[in-house]
Amino acid sequence: MTTSILTSPKRLTRRQRFSEWVDRQASTLFITPAVVLILVFSIFPLVASLIIAFSRFRLGAGSYKVRWVGFKNFEKQFFGSEQFHFLGTFKGMSLFGWVVTIAAALLLIWWLYRYCKTRFWWLGFIGRIISALVFFGIVLLFSATLLSGTQFGTLGVTLFYVFVGCALQFGIGLGIALLCAQPIRGRTFFRVLFFIPLMITPIGIGYAFRMLADTTKGPFSPVWQWAGLGDFSWATDPWAARIFIVIGDSWQWIPFVFIILLAALENIPKDQQEAAEVDGASGWQIFREITWPQLLPVAATVMLIRMIEAFKLVDLPNIMTAGGPGIATESMSLHSYFAWRSLDLGQSAAIAYLLLFVTVVLCVSFFNYVVIGKLRQAA
Amino acid sequence: MAYIRKRTLLNRIFEAPAIGKMAPGTALFVYACLLFWTLVVAFPLYWILITSLKTAQDVNGGPFFIPWVDFTPSLHAWKELFVFDYEDTLRSYTNSIVIALLSTLLCISVGSMAAYALARITYKPKFGNILLFVIAMIAGMYTTWKFGVDWKLTIAAAVAVWFLLVRSIGRFFKKSVGNGDILFWMISQRILPPIVTVVPIYMMFQNLKLLDTHIALILTYTVVNLPIVVWLMYDFMNSIPIELEESAQLDGASRLRTFWEIVLPLAKPGLAATTLLVLILAWNEYILAVFLSTSNAQTIPILVSAMNAGERGILWWSMCVVIIIMIIPVVFMAILLQRFISKGVLLGAVKG
Numbered sequence: 001m002t003t004s005i006l007t008s009p010k011r012l013t014r015r016q017r018f019s020e021w022v023d024r025q026a027s028t029l030f031i032t033p034a035v036v037l038i039l040v041f042s043i044f045p046l047v048a049s050l051i052i053a054f055s056r057f058r059l060g061a062g063s064y065k066v067r068w069v070g071f072k073n074f075e076k077q078f079f080g081s082e083q084f085h086f087l088g089t090f091k092g093m094s095l096f097g098w099v100v101t102i103a104a105a106l107l108l109i110w111w112l113y114r115y116c117k118t119r120f121w122w123l124g125f126i127g128r129i130i131s132a133l134v135f136f137g138i139v140l141l142f143s144a145t146l147l148s149g150t151q152f153g154t155l156g157v158t159l160f161y162v163f164v165g166c167a168l169q170f171g172i173g174l175g176i177a178l179l180c181a182q183p184i185r186g187r188t189f190f191r192v193l194f195f196i197p198l199m200i201t202p203i204g205i206g207y208a209f210r211m212l213a214d215t216t217k218g219p220f221s222p223v224w225q226w227a228g229l230g231d232f233s234w235a236t237d238p239w240a241a242r243i244f245i246v247i248g249d250s251w252q253w254i255p256f257v258f259i260i261l262l263a264a265l266e267n268i269p270k271d272q273q274e275a276a277e278v279d280g281a282s283g284w285q286i287f288r289e290i291t292w293p294q295l296l297p298v299a300a301t302v303m304l305i306r307m308i309e310a311f312k313l314v315d316l317p318n319i320m321t322a323g324g325p326g327i328a329t330e331s332m333s334l335h336s337y338f339a340w341r342s343l344d345l346g347q348s349a350a351i352a353y354l355l356l357f358v359t360v361v362l363c364v365s366f367f368n369y370v371v372i373g374k375l376r377q378a379a
Numbered sequence: 380m381a382y383i384r385k386r387t388l389l390n391r392i393f394e395a396p397a398i399g400k401m402a403p404g405t406a407l408f409v410y411a412c413l414l415f416w417t418l419v420v421a422f423p424l425y426w427i428l429i430t431s432l433k434t435a436q437d438v439n440g441g442p443f444f445i446p447w448v449d450f451t452p453s454l455h456a457w458k459e460l461f462v463f464d465y466e467d468t469l470r471s472y473t474n475s476i477v478i479a480l481l482s483t484l485l486c487i488s489v490g491s492m493a494a495y496a497l498a499r500i501t502y503k504p505k506f507g508n509i510l511l512f513v514i515a516m517i518a519g520m521y522t523t524w525k526f527g528v529d530w531k532l533t534i535a536a537a538v539a540v541w542f543l544l545v546r547s548i549g550r551f552f553k554k555s556v557g558n559g560d561i562l563f564w565m566i567s568q569r570i571l572p573p574i575v576t577v578v579p580i581y582m583m584f585q586n587l588k589l590l591d592t593h594i595a596l597i598l599t600y601t602v603v604n605l606p607i608v609v610w611l612m613y614d615f616m617n618s619i620p621i622e623l624e625e626s627a628q629l630d631g632a633s634r635l636r637t638f639w640e641i642v643l644p645l646a647k648p649g650l651a652a653t654t655l656l657v658l659i660l661a662w663n664e665y666i667l668a669v670f671l672s673t674s675n676a677q678t679i680p681i682l683v684s685a686m687n688a689g690e691r692g693i694l695w696w697s698m699c700v701v702i703i704i705m706i707i708p709v710v711f712m713a714i715l716l717q718r719f720i721s722k723g724v725l726l727g728a729v730k731g
Contacts, residue, residue, distance in 0.1 A: 026634035030496035033489045041602035042568050048579035176416055179409050192717050199709040201663040203680045204702035208423045219442050312572045315665040333574045352575040
């Protein structure tokens with residue numbers, strides 16, 4: 001093969017010149033497809049969605065009618081006719097609600113004050129103010145609805161799925177990973193088996209859990225009959241329905257937490273644990289002092305990924321309860337989807353944007369205050 | 380020796396006989412928990428399997444647990460789907476296969492190229508150029524909005540103007556962003572809930588008359604899964620020793636050839652694991668398919684939910700059959716994928 005350095009440019013054939021040109025542009029060529037795809041299918045829709053969120057948008061026969069309405073769509077969610085749906089019903093705050101709200105406010109102010117005292121950076125300060133406001137808003141929302149005896153809307157339901165679901169999945173996932181990390185027989189078998197739910201389509205899981213939860217014809221109906229709950233239905237009680245969906249979601253996602261934590265556990269060198277065992281440390285001490293600190297960076301990252309995905313939950317509530325009873329199990333994604341189905345595109349985009357805002361603030365907060373700290377400790 | 384004599388029965392049960400081994404009591408507890416979780420995982424799957432063999436009476440009559448003992452299994456649901464309704468089933472199945480395979484292929488090739496480039500080539504896109512691009516796009520959108528010009532034309536014009544501007548005044552900008560920023564930008568796209576972007580994507584495809592086609596779903600799935608590929612492969616590319624590529628380049632191989640003949644073969648384990656993961660995600664996807672396909676490009680998850688929307692109520696038996704034929708390929712992939720995960724391919728990326 002002749003190299004281009006040895007031959008003068010004139011003697012190159014057209015094909016060689018072309019491949020030379022391609023090689024010079026290689027750095028652009030490699031990254032352009034990905035950038036273009038993301039620009040066209042992610043960034044452009046993101047901007048377009050923002051515009052839709054600020055307008056009244058009607059789908060006609062082959063054409064659209066767009067009218068700029070400013071913040072009307074958002075106003076409707078927060079203060080207007082959709083308030084019960086998005087935030088929940090408000091009927092004054094109970095004493096307990098006030099106590100919790102004031103306690104949360106004091107805690108957040110103390111947290112901000114401590115940040116200003118120790119190290120101050122204006123961008124970090126602004127970020128912390130945004131996080132604090134969102135956290136305060138969440139506490140206020142739950143105090144005014146849950147703690148005051150009224151129902152919360154889709155925002156509350158989404159947060160319930162994220163926090164309760166993630167906590168449950170982390171707890172059980174870590175538990176099984178620890179069990180599987182013991183010197184047991186058939187570890188590969190357990191690993192493959194426990195991994196399978198993650199790969200099953202959420203639709204399948206939704207219908208399978210509907211069958212399992214049936215109190216009259218499902219496999220556990222003898223148990224329900226025996227407990228005298230034969231007439232009870234998971235789908236008609238708001239809290240039962242929510243918990244039911246969290247269980248379905250957890251059944252699918254525990255394997256994810258499990259498989260990554262198990263790999264992390266197996267990566268921890270055995271010698272420290274064995275040295276501690278020789279020194280007479282108990283199992284709990286070994287876990288707390290040796291395993292846990294080394295597991296923490298991976299655990300924090302896994303929970304971040306899990307949180308991001310949990311905010312998107314839409315197929316399970318759609319299949320298992322169709323958002324019912326009432327709006328008790330409707331996540332924000334599902335809320336937005338229903339709005340789209342009734343051709344109210346402005347509302348749909350507004351809800352989607354609110355979801356994006358909450359997701360970004362909570363995930364970035366978690367990343368900045370928890371994950372980065374743990375990664376730095378490990379490094 | 381006195382120490383050994385002092386051991387009571389309780390000691391013997393709860394004390395490990397040797398370092399790195401379990402005490403009998405602990406072992407009992409561990410295996411009991413694992414067995415319990417095995418049941419939790421396997422029972423829903425078992426229930427799906429036997430429901431697919433039940434007749435309508437067996438499903439509605441109450442819980443029956445064991446075939447041939449409690450009820451006589453019948454293949455009527457299987458027959459219905461594969462003999463009478465085979466056109467519908469087959470079409471959805473092939474649609475799913477085509478869409479999942481092609482979108483995975485596209486996603487992996489685009490994503491691993493980007494990951495390789497970000498790991499090896501230093502990019503310095505000028506901050507000013509990005510700003511210019513945003514301004515050009517806003518101007519284009521404004522023109523479409525105000526004067527009703529065709530949006531394809533304005534976008535082409537905006538890109539052309541931007542290109543000319545970059546060529547002429549681009550070199551005066553000083554500030555630039557780095558590889559880390561590009562990487563973060565790409566990976567952060569995963570945070571976007573699909574519901575935010577799907578309505579404009581729907582309208583875009585409607586405008587291009589591509590709604591309910593394979594292309595629409597393939598492109599959308601590719602972009603949704605791209606962040607995962609870039610994230611996992613970037614880490615993997617970084618772990619490949621750079622010396623091999625350097626010597627290939629000294630021998631006069633072009634970047635593309637280095638990538639194709641040296642990097643890709645070395646990245647095989649990472650590629651395999653990522654491919655399987657993306658394939659499964661595309662195979663199971665639901666909400667985007669609901670928006671973008673109706674009948675022509677219908678995938679299996681849509682078939683399942685459409686099947687249950689009919690007047691006959693939920694056909695549990697047929698639905699279980701469809702779920703089973705959906706699960707089977709995935710379980711095989713899970714077993715394949717397990718090999719890579721135990722090697723810690725995915726762990727590296729999580730560790731950051």
